[in-house]
Amino acid sequence: MFAASVSQNHYQILGVAPTAPAADIKRAYRQLVVRFHPDKHGGDIRYEEQFKAVAVAYGILGDPGRRATYDFQLAQAARRAAEAQRQQQQRPVSQHVYGVPMPPPAPLRTRPPAGSRERHYQRIPRQRPAFNRRDWLFTLLFIAGILLFAMAVKVTMDRVSANSNYADGLRAYVRGDWSAAYSFMDETLHFRPDYAPALRRRGELARLSLQDVHAARADFQAALQQPQSRRLTADLLYQLGRCEAALGRATTADFNYTRSLSLDSTRSITYFARGEIRLLDLHQPALAVVDFTTGLSQYQRTGRKAPWRYVQLRGVAFATLARYPEAWADYFRVLQANPTDGRTHFLLGKLAAHTGDSTAACEFYRRALNLGYEYARTAQAACH
Incomplete structure (x- = not known):
C-alpha cells in the first residue's frame, strides 16, 4: 500500500x-x-x-x-x-517442455451420425428487442445518477483536499514559514477557487511577504465576492485599501477605509491608515486630525500604548492647520516615548521656525542631524 x-x-x-x-x-x-x-x-x-x-x-x-x-x-x-506471448501461443503441441514430450491429443468422442429424420432444420426467426419509453427513461436516469455521484465524489474530495491544505497553510503561517504557507494556500485555491479564508490569507502573504500588491489586490477583491461576517468584510476592505494606497490610488483607498469603518467602527488601525492617506496624499489635515484622534482614543480606552508614529503624524496635521500648541504637545509626547528619533527633533525645529524662534529651531536641527536624520542637514546649514 x-x-x-x-x-x-x-x-x-x-x-x-x-x-x-x-x-x-x-x-x-x-x-x-x-x-x-x-x-x-x-x-x-x-x-x-x-x-x-x-x-x-x-x-x-x-x-x-x-x-x-x-x-x-x-x-x-x-x-x-x-x-x-505470440511465440508461446504458436508452439506445436508435440514440442518438448523441459525435455519431456507432450502427450498426444486425446481422440475426439462424438455420437453416431444423425439419421435422415433428424437432419431437418428450422430457421428460428430473429426477434428485435423491444425498447420502450420506460426503458429509455430508466437508462437516462441511471446515467444521470452516475454523473451526479461522480460530481458529488469530486466535490467532496476537492473540499477535503482544500481543508487539509488550508490547515497546513495556517500552521506554516503561524510559525512564520511564509513560502510554505503561500504554497499551501495556493494549493487550497486550486481545489476551491472561491474559498474566502484562503484568498484572504494568500492576499496577506502576497502583500507583506512577496510585495506583490497587484496579486494581493486581486485576492482581496475575489474574497469580497463571497458571503462572510461584517468583521471579516471590514478587514478585507482595510487590506484592499492598503493595496490601493500602495498603488498610488489615494481616493480609492480612502473609499475602502470608509466602507470598512462603516462595518466596524472599532478598528483603530483603519482610522490610522485613513488619517495617514488624508494627511499625506489627499491634503485634508482637518479630517486627518479627526481620524488620528479617534484611533488614539480607542487605544487609550483599551489600555494599550499609543503608537508614537501616529501621534507624530497628528502633530504634523496640527502644524499644517497652524494649531502650534497642540503640535508641540504631540511632538513632545513622541520624544518621551522615543528620545532618539531624529525626525521628531527635525519637526520640532520646523515648528520653532514657524513660530519665529530661530535659535530653538537651529538647536533642534542640530540634534536631528546628530541622531542621523539627514533631511535636517539643509535646514541646519541655513542656521550659519
Missing part, C-alpha cells in the same frame, strides 16, 4: 496516463509529495519509501528528454512481451 511495487512504472506511481501532459504530471507530483511527506506521518518509513519513489518518478517524467528515453524503453519492453 505504501511502497511502490517493482512492477509499477513511473506513470503508475504518479497515477497519470502515459499520454498525460507535463502540467498534469507536475500537478500529480505536487499532490503526492504533500500527501506522502514523512514529516506529516511522524517519519513512518513506509511513507518515506513512497515519497522517494514519487521523487524518482518525477525526476524522469518531469524532464522531457529523460521522459522520451523512458517512453522508448517502455515501448521496447512491451514489444518484447508481446513477441514472447
Whole structure:
C-alpha cells in the first residue's frame, strides 16, 4: 500500500496516463509529495519509501528528454512481451517442455451420425428487442445518477483536499514559514477557487511577504465576492485599501477605509491608515486630525500604548492647520516615548521656525542631524 511495487512504472506511481501532459504530471507530483511527506506521518518509513519513489518518478517524467528515453524503453519492453506471448501461443503441441514430450491429443468422442429424420432444420426467426419509453427513461436516469455521484465524489474530495491544505497553510503561517504557507494556500485555491479564508490569507502573504500588491489586490477583491461576517468584510476592505494606497490610488483607498469603518467602527488601525492617506496624499489635515484622534482614543480606552508614529503624524496635521500648541504637545509626547528619533527633533525645529524662534529651531536641527536624520542637514546649514 505504501511502497511502490517493482512492477509499477513511473506513470503508475504518479497515477497519470502515459499520454498525460507535463502540467498534469507536475500537478500529480505536487499532490503526492504533500500527501506522502514523512514529516506529516511522524517519519513512518513506509511513507518515506513512497515519497522517494514519487521523487524518482518525477525526476524522469518531469524532464522531457529523460521522459522520451523512458517512453522508448517502455515501448521496447512491451514489444518484447508481446513477441514472447505470440511465440508461446504458436508452439506445436508435440514440442518438448523441459525435455519431456507432450502427450498426444486425446481422440475426439462424438455420437453416431444423425439419421435422415433428424437432419431437418428450422430457421428460428430473429426477434428485435423491444425498447420502450420506460426503458429509455430508466437508462437516462441511471446515467444521470452516475454523473451526479461522480460530481458529488469530486466535490467532496476537492473540499477535503482544500481543508487539509488550508490547515497546513495556517500552521506554516503561524510559525512564520511564509513560502510554505503561500504554497499551501495556493494549493487550497486550486481545489476551491472561491474559498474566502484562503484568498484572504494568500492576499496577506502576497502583500507583506512577496510585495506583490497587484496579486494581493486581486485576492482581496475575489474574497469580497463571497458571503462572510461584517468583521471579516471590514478587514478585507482595510487590506484592499492598503493595496490601493500602495498603488498610488489615494481616493480609492480612502473609499475602502470608509466602507470598512462603516462595518466596524472599532478598528483603530483603519482610522490610522485613513488619517495617514488624508494627511499625506489627499491634503485634508482637518479630517486627518479627526481620524488620528479617534484611533488614539480607542487605544487609550483599551489600555494599550499609543503608537508614537501616529501621534507624530497628528502633530504634523496640527502644524499644517497652524494649531502650534497642540503640535508641540504631540511632538513632545513622541520624544518621551522615543528620545532618539531624529525626525521628531527635525519637526520640532520646523515648528520653532514657524513660530519665529530661530535659535530653538537651529538647536533642534542640530540634534536631528546628530541622531542621523539627514533631511535636517539643509535646514541646519541655513542656521550659519
